[in-house]
Amino acid sequence: MIGTLILWGCIIWIVPLMYVLLRNEAKWKKNIVVGATLPYEARQDPEVEETLRRYQRQLGWMSVLLLLVTVPCMFVPQFSVQFILWSFWLLLAMVLLQIPFVRTNKALRRIKVERGWRRQPSAQAVSDLTAAAVPMKWLSPWWFLPPLVLSLIPMALDRELWVLWLMDAALVAFCYVGYRWLFRLRAEVVDANTDLTVALTHLRRYNWGKTWLWIAWATGCFNLGLCLTLEWFWAAMAVTFVYGAVVVVATIGIEFRVRRAQERLTADSGKDFYVDEDDQWIWGMFYYNPNDKRLVVNNRTGINTTFNLARRGAQIFMGLTVLMLLALPLVGVWLMHEETIPVELTVTETAVVARHSGTEYEVSLSDIESAELLTERPVSSRVAGTALESVSKGRYKNDEWGRFTCCIDPRTGPWLLLRTTDGEIWLFNATDSAATEAAYQAITAGK
Amino acid sequence: MLLKLDFDSEVPIYQQIRNQIVVGIASGQLSPGERLPATRALAEDLGVNTMTVSKAYQQLRQEGYVITDRRSGVMVRQREAGVPVVPEETVKGLRLRLCELRLAGLSREEILQLCDKLCDEEVG
Known part of the structure; x- marks a missing residue:
């Protein structure tokens, strides 16, 4: 049940979050609403207003429907089946919630053509020379160094999990890379007002740095926090939850603050000349501009960036992302396979071998110091490895033994406890109880 | 000053940049001594190749409309008093x-x- 709740908690918030973000698109920012650029007069147009109201209603119903679907998923007993169902639900949510956006975008573009609001040629790029001349003040890399150091400390404290700590540290380092190279230095031209362009540009640049710095510090602290609490399951869970919450709240908070500022600053824009790049945005969400040499471009509102799908690199990246998302249910299929395979335990002439799926643990008979057959499964928690209803394998720990290696079927006893001359502890068994007992007999007979 | 590039036009991009800057200087939208964006910044802003902007700036420099200063970058040239020299x-x-x-x-x-x-x- 804990696994179900954790899985539920990790996924369920995506729909409300998408709802809030997409609903916010119905507010006018930089003369753009639901991905369509319209003049100031469109804001009072009854058809535009009705289209936007309909969009919000559709979005609301779609979100409620998606949340209701999750209720029966909670009661599916098998974890792997649950995972498959959640994967499909996630894919469905990502597609369904975009449908009202696309439909509204098309409707608004139709209104735009009907009213004669389309003003400039499609293949046009506009730059404000004064605003573009304002140099970007990059944050010093020194700001990113303390979180990197924090994230590297666990490497010294817990060498066994060095891969995990190194990956987290790499994430902190990536924050600086992302800050510097996933951003396009483009002035935010909305109309002919240079002061407005400078203000909007500064707003985006400042908050872009702030976002990455938040993520870097949160990740650095998380890495250290996780290392210090790893021995206590709930404390480690709490640290992970706080980290996730801080990152989501900080990034979404900054995004909304920027959107609100963009809304406020451009409240009077669009009366005379205004920049219209709608032709370069498919459905108002995918940027496709063969005239633009850049791979990464800034989203039109908020602070995020996106890819120029006219570039080969972006097409490959997007293709791989879509493939990975579509392959998500396959992870559930793999889990199902893991759940159904029995745990095996055999004793050869020289070693005890525990096997499950592709994993194999081998302990040399000559290294075994003592062997004990336990009738009660010791209470333990996972450090790194797999923890399914039918199999626990990898590194585990408990108060009595500390860390040990485990490959057991938790449902069926007995369990074989081995201690080796190097001080290592091993806990094995087989799904077939008789095999465990036979292995114990073979080991003790040899001693 | 707004610089607008038309990618459907037969006029080369660098020429469009050069022409609009000349018009901007003549109309007073760009004042003498005003700093223009660095080559890379303008290329980034317009989504064009750095070489394109570089070529436009080079032409403007040769024609005497802009000057390049190592510290300040590209600037609109101050008009000198006396008899105007037409390229x-x-x-x-x-x-x-x-x-x-x-x-x-x-x-x-x-x-x-x-x-x-x-x-x-x-x-x-």
């Missing part, structure tokens, strides 16, 4: 345009009227 290329271009207008059937008076009108629009 030879400009005179050649003007001569060609005058011929085209004559071939289009405009009289001398009509050409002068047109020039007068354009001067009012662009230079003030």
Whole structure:
């Protein structure tokens, strides 16, 4: 049940979050609403207003429907089946919630053509020379160094999990890379007002740095926090939850603050000349501009960036992302396979071998110091490895033994406890109880 | 000043950049001493190749409209007092345009009227 709740908690918030973000698109920012650029007069147009109201209603119903679907998923007993169902639900949510956006975008573009609001040629790029001349003040890399150091400390404290700590540290380092190279230095031209362009540009640049710095510090602290609490399951869970919450709240908070500022600053824009790049945005969400040499471009509102799908690199990246998302249910299929395979335990002439799926643990008979057959499964928690209803394998720990290696079927006893001359502890068994007992007999007979 | 590139136009991109900056200087939208974006910044802003902007700036520099300073980057050149020096290329271009207008059937008076009108629009 804990696994179900954790899985539920990790996924369920995506729909409300998408709802809030997409609903916010119905507010006018930089003369753009639901991905369509319209003049100031469109804001009072009854058809535009009705289209936007309909969009919000559709979005609301779609979100409620998606949340209701999750209720029966909670009661599916098998974890792997649950995972498959959640994967499909996630894919469905990502597609369904975009449908009202696309439909509204098309409707608004139709209104735009009907009213004669389309003003400039499609293949046009506009730059404000004064605003573009304002140099970007990059944050010093020194700001990113303390979180990197924090994230590297666990490497010294817990060498066994060095891969995990190194990956987290790499994430902190990536924050600086992302800050510097996933951003396009483009002035935010909305109309002919240079002061407005400078203000909007500064707003985006400042908050872009702030976002990455938040993520870097949160990740650095998380890495250290996780290392210090790893021995206590709930404390480690709490640290992970706080980290996730801080990152989501900080990034979404900054995004909304920027959107609100963009809304406020451009409240009077669009009366005379205004920049219209709608032709370069498919459905108002995918940027496709063969005239633009850049791979990464800034989203039109908020602070995020996106890819120029006219570039080969972006097409490959997007293709791989879509493939990975579509392959998500396959992870559930793999889990199902893991759940159904029995745990095996055999004793050869020289070693005890525990096997499950592709994993194999081998302990040399000559290294075994003592062997004990336990009738009660010791209470333990996972450090790194797999923890399914039918199999626990990898590194585990408990108060009595500390860390040990485990490959057991938790449902069926007995369990074989081995201690080796190097001080290592091993806990094995087989799904077939008789095999465990036979292995114990073979080991003790040899001693 | 807003710089607008038309990618459907037959005029090369660097030429469009150069032309609009010249118009901007002449109309006072770009004042003498004003800093222009760095080559890379303008290329990034317009989504064009750095070489394209570099070529436009180079032409503007050769024609004397802008100067390059190691610290301040590219700046609009201060107009020097005295007899204005018109680049030879400009005179050649003007001569060609005058011929085209004559071939289009405009009289001398009509050409002068047109020039007068354009001067009012662009230079003030």
